[in-house]
Amino acid sequence: MGSEVQGTQTFDKAKRAGLKFSEEAMTTVQTIISHYPDDKRKSALIPVLHIAQAEFGGWLSAETMDYVASIIKIQPIEVFEVASFYSMFHLHPVGKCVFEVCQTSSCWLMGGEDIVKYIGKKLNLKVGETTADGLFTLKVAECLGSCGTAPMLQCGASYHEKLTYEKIDKLIESYRAEGKQKNYTDLDYKNTL
Amino acid sequence: MGKKLLIHNDKVPGIQGLAVYRQHGGYASVEKALKTMTPDQVTDEVKKSGLRGRGGAGFPTGLKWSFLAKPEGVARYLVCNADESEPGTFKDRYLMEHIPHALIEGMITSSYALGAKVSYIYIRGEYFYVARILEVAIKEAYEAGWLGKNILGTDFSNDCYVHVGAGAYICGEETALLESLEGKRGNPRIKPPFPAVAGLWGCPTVVNNVETIAAVCPIVVNGGEEYAKIGIGKSTGTKLISASGHINKPGVYEIELGLPVEEFIYSEEYCGGIRNGKKLKAVVAGGSSVPILPAELILKTAKGEPRLMSYESLGDGGFISGTMLGSGGFIVMDEDTSIVKNLFTFARFYHHESCGQCSPCREGTGWMEKVIKKFINGTANESDVDLLWDIQSKIEGKTICPLGEAAAWPVAAAIRHFKQEFLDIARAKKFVDVSHYNRLNKVAV
Ligand SMILES: Cc1cc2nc3c(=O)[nH]c(=O)nc-3n(C[C@H](O)[C@H](O)[C@H](O)COP(=O)(O)O)c2cc1C
Ligand code: SF4
Ligand code: FES
Numbered sequence: 001m002g003s004e005v006q007g008t009q010t011f012d013k014a015k016r017a018g019l020k021f022s023e024e025a026m027t028t029v030q031t032i033i034s035h036y037p038d039d040k041r042k043s044a045l046i047p048v049l050h051i052a053q054a055e056f057g058g059w060l061s062a063e064t065m066d067y068v069a070s071i072i073k074i075q076p077i078e079v080f081e082v083a084s085f086y087s088m089f090h091l092h093p094v095g096k097c098v099f100e101v102c103q104t105s106s107c108w109l110m111g112g113e114d115i116v117k118y119i120g121k122k123l124n125l126k127v128g129e130t131t132a133d134g135l136f137t138l139k140v141a142e143c144l145g146s147c148g149t150a151p152m153l154q155c156g157a158s159y160h161e162k163l164t165y166e167k168i169d170k171l172i173e174s175y176r177a178e179g180k181q182k183n184y185t186d187l188d189y190k191n192t193l
Numbered sequence: 194m195g196k197k198l199l200i201h202n203d204k205v206p207g208i209q210g211l212a213v214y215r216q217h218g219g220y221a222s223v224e225k226a227l228k229t230m231t232p233d234q235v236t237d238e239v240k241k242s243g244l245r246g247r248g249g250a251g252f253p254t255g256l257k258w259s260f261l262a263k264p265e266g267v268a269r270y271l272v273c274n275a276d277e278s279e280p281g282t283f284k285d286r287y288l289m290e291h292i293p294h295a296l297i298e299g300m301i302t303s304s305y306a307l308g309a310k311v312s313y314i315y316i317r318g319e320y321f322y323v324a325r326i327l328e329v330a331i332k333e334a335y336e337a338g339w340l341g342k343n344i345l346g347t348d349f350s351n352d353c354y355v356h357v358g359a360g361a362y363i364c365g366e367e368t369a370l371l372e373s374l375e376g377k378r379g380n381p382r383i384k385p386p387f388p389a390v391a392g393l394w395g396c397p398t399v400v401n402n403v404e405t406i407a408a409v410c411p412i413v414v415n416g417g418e419e420y421a422k423i424g425i426g427k428s429t430g431t432k433l434i435s436a437s438g439h440i441n442k443p444g445v446y447e448i449e450l451g452l453p454v455e456e457f458i459y460s461e462e463y464c465g466g467i468r469n470g471k472k473l474k475a476v477v478a479g480g481s482s483v484p485i486l487p488a489e490l491i492l493k494t495a496k497g498e499p500r501l502m503s504y505e506s507l508g509d510g511g512f513i514s515g516t517m518l519g520s521g522g523f524i525v526m527d528e529d530t531s532i533v534k535n536l537f538t539f540a541r542f543y544h545h546e547s548c549g550q551c552s553p554c555r556e557g558t559g560w561m562e563k564v565i566k567k568f569i570n571g572t573a574n575e576s577d578v579d580l581l582w583d584i585q586s587k588i589e590g591k592t593i594c595p596l597g598e599a600a601a602w603p604v605a606a607a608i609r610h611f612k613q614e615f616l617d618i619a620r621a622k623k624f625v626d627v628s629h630y631n632r633l634n635k636v637a638v
Pocket of ligand 2: 363380381546547548549550551552554555592593594595596597
């Protein structure tokens, strides 16, 4: 019963923070958990954290991590251990659109540094910062498997490739107009090449 | 035109879907294997084919499969390594995105050979949209009876699931991948035991690269001997090469192993030569981990023979004058490129991606980044070249997994072949990045 008591406690704490997956998200979470043997639910942790991050504001708060622990039935520390290891999990609030600009060899060869500088200048941001309106965060990333279409950046599920200054202008404009949080789990992937 | 076995149908409209894939001969390997072959016969064909792991190490696939422990009553697993994070590599993404069923078909046929009832495709988190494409393909395969219970009326049942990672290069290392698949940090395991004995959840497991698994389909359909006729020597079959950098036509190309490097770089069929009429300076031939080679050594071996795209020819000369085929991530640099700056991007990468378990790797990657940064800042001394050499030489062979080596090799090779560039910066106390001028505006036009 030990783990269930734990589960209940963390759930209560999570409830205090008002966290609960939408019905749709919960269905997905249950499907993911069903992909692993009953006694290996922990395997679902990373995929479920992606959904939690998308559901609860684009980052993983302590409450979100506790809530995920209660659902997977593991200790909260096990969630933190994992969340802090992987670069796609944000442990602090980020903007609705996180620009992750690739900086590795092939992208650098094609001008990746200029992309960072240009976005930085346009949005008045240093790497790691978020605009005052909470819309854009500028980050740098390592090779995202898009080297033949360099330079590139990722924002949510979308890859934006063969970037030029004009493309960035348009991208920022359209994201600003949408004003929507971009998640890795978004279904509306469009290759904007 | 070389022979193509993996992506020959990539431009066929609708090939992402099951119906069109099937019209073009898809799932024939599952039919043939399940209806006419025993699992061991499938493994034998893979052995005969000479297929070598396409994830980077080039280990013979049939041999790896034959190591799989088969204790009674214990589940076995096939895990597909779709982590693809080696800088310069984007071939698996291309294959999965354009012909997802080629991977699913390979997963089913391979699972049959290995006696795996359940398989997982571990895909890097950034490829979320590719994971969606695979999920759709898997759903189609279930609906058509290629996955699920009693496939084709046989007693073989098979489930296949996609598992997304969350951004960590180290999870491409197979034991780190298994840790990650178990819901943990991606810390590589000490080997032995190897995954073939104790892999996923302690059960016997085979981990193979996307391209390796997809190659099983043509091997089973045409026979291992037919496959082995393609290529050269022990480099049999075709290989996907992802070409990037300063070439006219970056992209993913399927080549017959043994193609001359010069033809690959300059012919219109492949890279189409160097952009803007520039000269070739250097190539990283197999993903960021393999030694960089200057133009004269990538086009010809030290013995003066034409260099070929094969495991043996690229490896000719060892690390003194050769390199490796690796993952097939082919990064081309023109005459204006700063080798030191390129190396810096690699050093930063490995430092960022070290899991931190072993001191030589954790500390070594950090120091290498720091020292190379001194060159970029123009504050390096000549002695820093020796320091850098010293640090890299203290990593190899002293770590749990090969990431340490993967970080050290590019540094060693850059110093070996381009020492003068380091010395020039140190003497001038100034770093001028000629490679970087206005590249982007050229892209824009
Ligand atoms: C640091 C590191 C990263 C790796 N990344 C990948 C990868 O992204 N994809 C891959 O298939 N193999 C990768 N490998 C190789 C795997 O450990 C393993 O050898 C491979 O998946 C086996 O499949 P194969 O025999 O079909 O090549 C990596 C190895 C190391 C040491
Ligand atoms: S060599 Fe580096 S990445 Fe590999 S286990 Fe050791 S610290 Fe981790
Ligand atoms: S180097 Fe930028 S995507 Fe590979």
